[in-house]
Amino acid sequence: xxxxxxxxxxxxxxxxxxxxxxxxxxxxxxxxxxxxxxxxxxxxxxxxxxxxxxxxxxxxxxxxxxxxxxxxxxxxxxxxxxxxxxxxxxxxxxxxxxxxxxxxxxxxxxxxxxxxxxxxxxxxxxxxxxxxxxxxxxxxxxxxxxxxx
Amino acid sequence: xxxxxxxxxxxxxxxxxxxxxxxxxxxxxxxxxxxxxxxxxxxxxxxxxxxxxxxxxxxxxxxxxxxxxxxxxxxxxxxxxxxxxxxxxxxxxxxxxxxxxxxxxxxxxxxxxxxxxxxxxxxxxxxxxxxxxxxxxxxxxxxxxxxxx
DNA sequence: AATAGTTGATAGTCACAATTATCAATTATC
DNA sequence: GATAATTGATAATTGTGACTATCAACTATT
Numbered sequence: 157x158x159x160x161x162x163x164x165x166x167x168x169x170x171x172x173x174x175x176x177x178x179x180x181x182x183x184x185x186x187x188x189x190x191x192x193x194x195x196x197x198x199x200x201x202x203x204x205x206x207x208x209x210x211x212x213x214x215x216x217x218x219x220x221x222x223x224x225x226x227x228x229x230x231x232x233x234x235x236x237x238x239x240x241x242x243x244x245x246x247x248x249x250x251x252x253x254x255x256x257x258x259x260x261x262x263x264x265x266x267x268x269x270x271x272x273x274x275x276x277x278x279x280x281x282x283x284x285x286x287x288x289x290x291x292x293x294x295x296x297x298x299x300x301x302x303x304x305x
Numbered sequence: 306x307x308x309x310x311x312x313x314x315x316x317x318x319x320x321x322x323x324x325x326x327x328x329x330x331x332x333x334x335x336x337x338x339x340x341x342x343x344x345x346x347x348x349x350x351x352x353x354x355x356x357x358x359x360x361x362x363x364x365x366x367x368x369x370x371x372x373x374x375x376x377x378x379x380x381x382x383x384x385x386x387x388x389x390x391x392x393x394x395x396x397x398x399x400x401x402x403x404x405x406x407x408x409x410x411x412x413x414x415x416x417x418x419x420x421x422x423x424x425x426x427x428x429x430x431x432x433x434x435x436x437x438x439x440x441x442x443x444x445x446x447x448x449x450x451x452x453x454x
Numbered sequence: 455a456a457t458a459g460t461t462g463a464t465a466g467t468c469a470c471a472a473t474t475a476t477c478a479a480t481t482a483t484c
Numbered sequence: 485g486a487t488a489a490t491t492g493a494t495a496a497t498t499g500t501g502a503c504t505a506t507c508a509a510c511t512a513t514t
Contacts, residue, residue: 171459180504185462200511202460223409224471226501229378236385236443241450259443260372294385294408300450301390320489329474334492349481351490373501375471 164285166196166204173205177213184213190227191265192216192234194279208285215290234262237293239283241300245272313434315345315353322354326362333362339376340414341365341383343428357434364439383411386442388432390449394421 174181187193188203193213195203205213219225225233240249240256249271250256255263264278278284287296323330336342337352342362344352354362368374374382389398389405398420399405404412413427427433436445 169459170461181460182505183503186503189462200460201462202511220502223377223381224375225378225381226373226375226471228372228501229374229381232372232374232378233382233385236382236446238446238450240447256447259440291408297385297387297446298389298405301387318489319491330490331475332473335473349490350492351481369472375501377471 163207166206166209168205168210170195170203170205173210173213176210177217179217187213187216187227191231191262192227194264194284196279212288215288218290228260231261232259233293234288235259237263237283237287237296238300239263242283242287242296243272243276243281249273312356315355315358317354317359319344319352319354322359322362325359326366328366336362336365336376340380340411341376343413343433345428361437364437367439377409380410381408382442383437384408386412386432386436386445387449388412391432391436391445392421392425392430398422 168176170181170184174184177184184193184195184203184205188195193209193216195205195209197203216230219230220227235255235258239245240253245253245256253268253271253273254266255261255268255273258266262284263273264281264284268274268276273281287293317325319330319333323333326333333342333344333352333354337344342358342365344354344358346352365379368379369376384404384407388394389402394402394405402417402420402422403415404410404417404422407415411433412422413430413433417423417425422430436442
């Protein structure tokens, strides 16, 4: 039993998650509809949230309520994550990928037919998991650009 | 007389700029106070706006009013511009640079003592001029990351 | 089979971000 | 030297984004 696995294990129902976060259930659904979060879903369409999901949502809430960044602002920021670099997609992939070519929605809100992301569950993708916490996006950019020196 | 120079020539007074943009004067001052724009200033502290400034402001307004990105959201997006890569600042510069280490304010809102940016007028800097129009930030990231392939 | 929790969706509330109005003091213009 | 425009600052306005309440239909649990 790895700790990281536990942190990513979807165990909390939506009511529990809402209680732990101190917010309402419709708010959680709204964040999802906006493409900010991708909770795990059972076959019955019921949502389950992991500890990592909760932390992610806390970061989102901090951005909204403390930093006063609007939801569309957060989406635009997420859309700047250089996913193409992280998943190493090809030139042809980039040509047809809505995520690569757009700048308003996070990559994980797109379908990715005929690309390297085609069969990847975005919830399990490094792009979604690693670079969506508060402040890690700029760190990612630093790492990527730093390689050239 | 180069066309680009004309476009960057500060010629419009604040009242003319406001009229051309269809907004009020206090709004223009507010954008400046928030660090979104850096109009030219005469010795008498009077502002002058260029054609390029107007275009920039139109992009900002589109982000705010159409894309529904809050001002703080735009600031956070600007803060992700990899200025360190554009101006080629040193490792030591990066250690002490507020712009490099923050993620809430655009680099041009900082002082840059003891760095390569120290004596550069931010209004004339490529980072401010080139990568602040609608949609060019992601293009910049693509160019930078693309170099490695 | 009955209770509790979930689903998506619509409608309502409310705080506050974005904008404007207005001010006295300063500066430009003629 | 008088008029018009600017300065920074504060107060007032307003549109709406973030959030919640509530709904009937469905699913899980006992």
